[in-house]
Amino acid sequence: MTPADQTADLFAEPDPHADGHGPDLHWPDVRAWLQAHPQTLLDDRSLLEEVGLKPHGRNVVEFGRAALTRLEEAAEREADARKRIESIARANFAAQTQTHVAALDLLEARNPSDLARRLDAVAQGRFGLAGAAIALERPGGVPFGWRGLEAGDVDALLGEHGLTWLGPMFEGLDLFGPSPEPIRSVALIRMAPHLGGDRAEQARPALCAFASSEEEGFTPGMGCELVAFIARVVERTAERWPVLN
Structure with a gap:
């Protein structure tokens, strides 16, 4: 019988018929001994390395796979956040490019x-x-293709000091031509052009209006x-x- 065959089986049940001579090691006994003498194992760095453990200082805990x-x-998480930021940046860049064109x-x-x-x-x-x-308040001429508004309509739509309004379509807002789909949201931007290029001439209240067929196309936020x-x-x-009367 080779020495390997004589290796003790630590997990075997104790033999009640053993004569008590020779080594009779069992894992509960070995485990209890290691628990009682942990420093003996910690000080044996070569043994720790042989069984695949990393020796550290006494106050250092090796988390391994959990860490x-x-x-x-x-x-x-960082990669997902970076992808979202890159996607938003690409969309913003594309929108800015289209705006410039x-x-x-x-x-x-x-x-x-x-x-x-x-x-x-x-x-x-x-x-x-x-x-x-494009919508322009009267009195005064309104160019062909523009929409005419009555005096005070711009303030009525945006508020006396309002500059913009984004949100649902106004009831009775007749600024846009025929559309294959219903208009569900709009963006209204106040303008005050000095028509004819004469800066001394009083600016006329006007609107630049955009329409979307989507409810979330333009929102207040x-x-x-x-x-x-x-x-x-x-x-x-x-x-x-110049705009002719």
Whole structure:
């Protein structure tokens, strides 16, 4: 019989018929001895390394897999957050690019009617909206393709000092042309163009209006920087031409 065959089985039940001679090791006894003499095992660094344990100082606890799992979960959360930020950044960059291209298209307008047509076209083609319109208060002439408003309508819609309004479609707001789908939300931006380019002339209250067929297309909590930028481009471009009565 080889020495390997003579290795004690620590988990075997004690032999009641053993004669009491020779080593008779059993795991409960070994475990109890290690619990009573832990420093003996801790001081044997070579044995610890042989069984795959990492020796540390007395006050250091090796968490192993648990610590690695927490690190992996943190890395996954960080990666998910980074992906969301990158997605938002790409969407913002695309929206800004479309806005800049739309501004260049509006600047090429040849007259007030062409400006209104181009605004509606870029709203639909570049931003996926239901349409856009320019509205101007009377008295005074209203260019072809623009919508006429009565005096005080802009303040009635936005408030006396309001500059913008984003939210559900107004009942009876007749600013947009025919649409294949019902208009469910709108963005209204106040303008005050000095029509004809004469800055000494009193500015006329006006609106740059955008329509969406989606209820969440424009909401009160939404930022309006991009549509406000387009409205400013429309306002300044409209000042190139006089409006005839």
